[in-house]
Amino acid sequence: MSGVISKAIYILNLLVPQGSEKEMSATEISRELAMPVQSVHRILHSLSEHGFVSQDKKSKKYKLGLSVMKYGFLMWDSLMLRSLARPIMAELSQKTKETVYLATRENREGVYIDAIDSPQILKISEPIGLRLPLYIGASNRAILAYLPQKVQEAILTNVNWDSIPSLIPLTKEYIQKDIEIIRSRGYAVTSGEATDGTTGIGAPIFSFDNTVIGSLNVAGPSIRFTPEKIEIFSQQAKKYANMISKELGYRNRMKRSQ
Incomplete structure (x- = not known):
């Protein structure tokens, strides 16, 4: 072979x-x-x-053929993502005063590839390179929700839900219902899944060909993430994630994979 x-x-x-x-x-x-x-x-x-x-x-x-071009563009997107996102992340951090993360997908996991820390004394500070399954945390579920359904099913099948690295119980049924909610409103919200006492909001980032390639995330202590703040931060996360997507050439939100 x-x-x-x-x-x-x-x-x-x-x-x-x-x-x-x-x-x-x-x-x-x-x-x-x-x-x-x-x-x-x-x-x-x-x-x-x-x-x-x-x-x-x-x-x-x-x-x-076109497949070579497709993979070439996806690799270019991956290389460009961090440099394009950095100033947008900085602006989002200034708006929210919370930590902002940039995540991307690697196989069945989400990986933090950049971060801008909150200026506040009490803040969330996860290491760059942190990896978790795509079904744990807002940054990862915002990616999972926009993958093709067959890929989602492959990721969620044969998971031992009793031994996953989540601080709260999760099930396949719960994740599938949450995916529907994420797709309907355009962002993910989780609390206390990856880190105790924290809340995260994740919005998907799309490539030129409508492929989800990452997420933009606002995270902080749950005590500061009131319902009003979550509503404000989620709309800001969506806005700035969309700005990154547009920089990558994404234009048509109506053609996402089903």
Whole structure:
């Protein structure tokens, strides 16, 4: 299997444009890489099925497909997210006087990748790099709620709910109901799940292709997060998360994955 993967990578590297779009036939690829043409055809067929290459119907030549562009843009978004978000986070922190976190998804977990601490003496200060399952905490559930339903189901299936790192009991049914609430109002609110005595508000951040890639979060001591403050902070979190999304090229909120 590793040999097939290596050959597929060689083919993709060969088709990388150099100044202009590059197209090659299976025979040309076979000759260039000293690879049996039958193998080239099989690999190209698989790559084509997944959108990594496309074939011109007239010339029968192959070029890189849209999937390569998609993953390239997603990687660019990930690299750009922190630098684009930083000044927006600072403004949100000034507005709320609370700690502001930037989180992103890595497989089944949410990860804090940046933070601006509250100027107040009593504050929340979680470490950068903190990882928790996507179903624990507002920053993570704001991401989970906007993943495709099949991905949500895969993440929530076969979880031992008695041993998860949450300070309060959680169940699959509770998370699924909360996801519906999050999607209806556009933000997540949790209290005391990851850290005792704290409340967090998370709003999703979207990429250019309507993919949720992170969340913007306001967190602080629960004693300060009155219902009135939660309403104000949640609207601010949504506003500033949307600003980051727009910086990443996101435009159409009506096309989120169902």
